[in-house]
Amino acid sequence: MAELTTLPEAVAELVHDGDSVALEGFTHLIPFAAGHELLRQGRRGLELIRMTPDILYDQMIGMGAARKLVFSYGGNPGVGSLHRFRDAVEHDWPRPIELEEHSHAGMANRYAAGAARLPFAVMRGYAGTDLAAHTTVKPITCPYTGERLAAVSALRPDVAVVHAQEADREGNVQLWGIPGVQKEAVLAAERSLVTVERIVDQLELRPGGIVIPAWVIDLVAEAPGGSQPSYSLGITARDNDFYRFWDEVSRDRAGFTEWMHAHVLAGLATR
Amino acid sequence: MSEVTAAEVQTVAAARRLEHIKTVFIGVGRPSTAAILARMVHNPGLVLVYESGTIGAKPFHIPLSIGDGELAETADAIVSVPEMFNYWIGPGRIEMAFLGAAQVDRLGNLNSTVIGDYEHPRTRLPGAGGAPEIASSCQQVVVIAPHTKRTFVETLDFRTTVGFGDGPGSRERLGFTGRGPTAVITDLGVLEPDPKSDELTLTQVHDGIEVEQVREATGWELAVADRPRVTSPPTDRELSALRELLSR
Numbered sequence: 001m002a003e004l005t006t007l008p009e010a011v012a013e014l015v016h017d018g019d020s021v022a023l024e025g026f027t028h029l030i031p032f033a034a035g036h037e038l039l040r041q042g043r044r045g046l047e048l049i050r051m052t053p054d055i056l057y058d059q060m061i062g063m064g065a066a067r068k069l070v071f072s073y074g075g076n077p078g079v080g081s082l083h084r085f086r087d088a089v090e091h092d093w094p095r096p097i098e099l100e101e102h103s104h105a106g107m108a109n110r111y112a113a114g115a116a117r118l119p120f121a122v123m124r125g126y127a128g129t130d131l132a133a134h135t136t137v138k139p140i141t142c143p144y145t146g147e148r149l150a151a152v153s154a155l156r157p158d159v160a161v162v163h164a165q166e167a168d169r170e171g172n173v174q175l176w177g178i179p180g181v182q183k184e185a186v187l188a189a190e191r192s193l194v195t196v197e198r199i200v201d202q203l204e205l206r207p208g209g210i211v212i213p214a215w216v217i218d219l220v221a222e223a224p225g226g227s228q229p230s231y232s233l234g235i236t237a238r239d240n241d242f243y244r245f246w247d248e249v250s251r252d253r254a255g256f257t258e259w260m261h262a263h264v265l266a267g268l269a270t271r
Numbered sequence: 272m273s274e275v276t277a278a279e280v281q282t283v284a285a286a287r288r289l290e291h292i293k294t295v296f297i298g299v300g301r302p303s304t305a306a307i308l309a310r311m312v313h314n315p316g317l318v319l320v321y322e323s324g325t326i327g328a329k330p331f332h333i334p335l336s337i338g339d340g341e342l343a344e345t346a347d348a349i350v351s352v353p354e355m356f357n358y359w360i361g362p363g364r365i366e367m368a369f370l371g372a373a374q375v376d377r378l379g380n381l382n383s384t385v386i387g388d389y390e391h392p393r394t395r396l397p398g399a400g401g402a403p404e405i406a407s408s409c410q411q412v413v414v415i416a417p418h419t420k421r422t423f424v425e426t427l428d429f430r431t432t433v434g435f436g437d438g439p440g441s442r443e444r445l446g447f448t449g450r451g452p453t454a455v456i457t458d459l460g461v462l463e464p465d466p467k468s469d470e471l472t473l474t475q476v477h478d479g480i481e482v483e484q485v486r487e488a489t490g491w492e493l494a495v496a497d498r499p500r501v502t503s504p505p506t507d508r509e510l511s512a513l514r515e516l517l518s519r
Contacts, residue, residue, distance in 0.1 A: 027339075089395040111353065
């Protein structure tokens, strides 16, 4: 049953150095506050898993928290490069990073298999690409039709961290808008933390809302504005200017480091 | 109205491709602009599908990301990422997909992963995203790219996404259900695959562009149709709608 706690306590309890951690949220509901708390607590040697690393993982990679990245699209959406990600891959700065990359379809299916506690997922994909030789995907033959398909291994992160709009006092969580792979990530992981915009007495079910019951979540922590500069539909708006601003801040190692110390490590996760 | 830019011609040419299409899969940037323009000018019923799971989005503004709030708020349905790929893209329900790339080869294969060697890249690009499965399964693909020798290359540094693979028969052997690229729309003209060899062939040049210019901007010896058509210049209606959209 989920326990309500504070964000610093939740991170301290659930995430350890060296863990594989999936902080998910597909453009929407990206758990920035939790990621920043991980950095403040100095977590190291993490295997970071996320379909779209986005600014959050650019920050975590640039601060040297990751030993490995499992992902499918490492760009700043609509803006261009993630400069810290590129610097780590191209120049090993601030430390070398191991990559395991997939397609979106592959990652999505790997999460779904993890949630189902199946060893792998079957799909049509990767065929004819150079990606197949550089990642973990294996061919499999359909026992009914003989069709050659792709098998991708299940993702089973040590910890999943997602952000949602609200939770009730029992720790039942509701999110709405773009659902990404958050539910799959929580169900695939060994341990889970959900940060929420607000705690309410009773969840009011929303059209298209997804409820994750308290009994599959370990800890819930309130983190108002915790998905900024991404957004929580109905509560906060995506800060598109920040995504453009990040392109400048992150280009330069010194400028990036200074910004992170001033704005994230000092506890102020705003511009 | 002020003089038409190459970017405007490219966007208008892409929007025209959507006139008789029911569903289009789009990423951000020029493809998204073209698809919203198509809804304004040619095809108000066009269903826009974004990777974020928003099906039937009706954005008033050009979104910066594929998951902007306006896409969620205006969508007919919002689905999870596994559902998007497994129920919607994989079975070929989407008629046309617009894709971009850092490199395109003569068989319409795309690179969006690395420039240089994979282990030690000169430039690390964002990676595959949804492109490999979008390109294998959507009924047809339209590539939108800037026409330069850096983009249109003899040999890809990395094959992220299959167009026609190694040539005729490749897609069938790989078990793909979609037809593959039916056009590559650049700021200079339009390339279409030769029906026999699958090789991208210049079939259309934009108004005021010479075939020689296109040849010079292509990194291989470009095949050219006998009499390439000339893109009719954007109409006043297309241009004013596009400029109004960009100013929102």
